[in-house]
Amino acid sequence: MHPEHIREIIDHHEGGKKAGIISILEDIQAQYSYLPEEALKIVAEKTGRSLVDIYGVATFYKAFSLKPRGKHLISVCLGTACHVRGGPHIAEEFERQLEIKTGETTKDREITLETVNCLGACALGPIVTVDGRYFSNVTSPRVKEIIHKAKAGLDRVDIQTDERIFPVEVACPRCNHSLMDRHHYIDGYPSIRVTVSFGQKHGWVRLSCLYGSFSVDQEYEAPRDTVVNFFCPHCHAELIGASECMTCGAPMVPMLVRGEGGMIQICSRRGCKGHMLDLTGVNL
Amino acid sequence: MVTLHINGLEVSAEEGTTLLEASRFYGFPIPTLCHLDGLSPYGACRLCVVEIGQGANAKLVTSCTYPVEEGLQVRTASSRVVKARKMILELFLASCPQSKTIQDLASSYDVRQQRFKQEHDDCILCGRCVRVCEEQMAAKAIGFRSRGEKRSLGTPFDLKSEVCRLCGACMYVCPACQLRCTYTEPDKAICGGCANLSPPCLEKNSFDDMMCYMEPCVACEIKKD
Known part of the structure; x- marks a missing residue:
């Protein structure tokens, strides 16, 4: 400090x-x-x-901690809805597998376990969040998998760097062709060029390559809240992954991160700021 | 001046005074624990509740924080008030049975036993020490920490405070721990009502977690390890 x-x-x-x-x-x-x-x-x-x-x-305030916390925070919801759906069993299972009590941090300073009273997603209970990512309908067999994902770093970038805005270089996950456009700059960096289609429109869109920036330049203005289909301009394959946006539920658009390796995912809904970066690639 | 009725007697009081001050001025006693002249009203102990209003609108309020109002009907010792005070005293006895102040108050209300789980805390969180430290000593060495059932009193991080001047005011005003801090007057230290028959400072080990912020304690001159 x-x-x-x-x-x-x-x-x-x-x-x-x-x-x-x-x-x-x-x-x-x-x-x-x-x-x-x-x-x-x-x-x-x-x-x-x-x-x-x-x-x-x-x-x-419970949000403040006077003891050093682990790199990753696992919050198990024990609100009424999650409680009746077995939240306490999930919390117990976490305690058993991590060998710590609720509110404690593992010896290797990796994971802090806490229980919270409501995460506001009662219909999906029992809910567990790892570094702000939601896991819904959690069952005790999934606990091990969640711990594994937490350790692998669902959100490693957010924790290791204070500056959440930095440039990334991406490629199509299908043909591995670079999506960077070195002739057009957005935010002072080469832009990411992909083709999109929505409604009857089909055209290009340039995205800022700064992780955390939402500046775009587009051929056709997509109305707010429309879900847009993204395509690779080289192999024309649709960029669509299995995961859904944590914020709005629209499909996420995956792209390969050059250099470190890993995946970046952005929400396909216009105006939604859901995005995640996963440098180890375990989340796909 | 404001005119109001206390126990049916028409009285007048300066605007801005509290029901507690007005009642005491006219000779109606109201028991208090967290109230202390010279400190800001706090309303924590609830012992000073009085009944105001008429019929279905009657309600209990803490007289130490309620300002006098024109035409207010106040009852300082109605059956509802006494019942509430007895319950509060039982709760105090459940948490701090060793306090002579609380024992005396309970006795004056004819409360001889309590019906809750018996605990042996040394603090009723009345905030007297916090206020005396801040308002009279201008030190702010101690304060409330955490919340809910974990709420406690003490210095930040439980370390010896840099702003504490060892004045002893916090212990002097404490209604719950004073018993322990009267070693120099052993007669007062033995209340005779409970099993605690020896001056507590002599049995230092059994009072490890005593609510004493001093090092050494100015009253008992015992150093905490």
Whole structure:
């Protein structure tokens, strides 16, 4: 932990003079995955509030943790609907397989297990989320698979880097031909060119290659919320995977990531910002 | 001035005063635990409940936080009020049976036993120490931590506070732990009502988790390990 870094975070919130403590603590937790003791002292000092108040807020909210958390967070829902569908059994199974109690972190600092009271997806219960990804209708035999996926890093990128925007180079998963268009730049980087069709329209679309940016340039303006079919401009195969968008349920469009290897998936619905990057390729 | 009725007596009180202050001024006693003159009203202990309103609209409110209102009908010792206070005292006895203050209050309301699971906590979370530390001592060394059943009092991270001046005010005002902190006056330390017949500071081991923020404790001069 760098004291300077914490000070920078507080400065982002107008030096903590007007902004709330909670948003400052949220940002610190997002960076370090927990609230270090030193950080709380710096927050108290910089904002001119007493350490008791900061500590009170940090211990009051369940979202804040004062102990280092694992790289991955597994939340088992024990809300009423998930509870009656066997949520407690799922939680027990996680405890048994990870050899930790709820609220604890595995010794290798990989996984933190916690239970939550509702994740707002009661119809799909029992629900388990791993780093914000939902697993629905979880049964105890699937626990092992979920732990495996969590360890492999469903969301490795989000955790390892603070900057969530970075360029990727992608290729068609079918013919492995690069989809990059070096003649047209979006956001200052070569764009990703694919062909799309929706309704009666069929044309090209250029996407920003920055992971996290949603800038597009397109031949025909697709109306918001329409689900668009994506095609490789080289082999003309449809880019469609087995998975569905976590946000809206539309099919995800898979593309190979050059270099590191792995998959990037974007939601095929216009306007939906669902996307995921999976550098180890285990999620497909 | 505001005119209101306390137990049927028409009285007048300065605007902005609380029902507790007005009632006490006119000689109607109201028991309190979390209230302390000089500290901000808190309304945590609920012992000071009084009944206001008429008929179906009658309700219980904490008199320490309720300001006087024109024409208000206040009953400080109706059967409903007494029943509520007895229940609250039983709950206090269930959590902190060793407190002399609570024992005395329970006794004055003729509460001799309680019907809940017996615990032996040393804090009723009345917040007196927190407020005295902040408002009178301007230190803010101790505060509430966590929430729900895990709510507790103490310094951040349970470390010796840098802003604590060891003034002892928190222990002086505590209604629950004072028994332990009266070692210098052993007569007061022995309440005689319960099994706790020796000054607690002498049996240091059995009071490991005593709610004492001092190092060493200024009252008993025992160092915590």
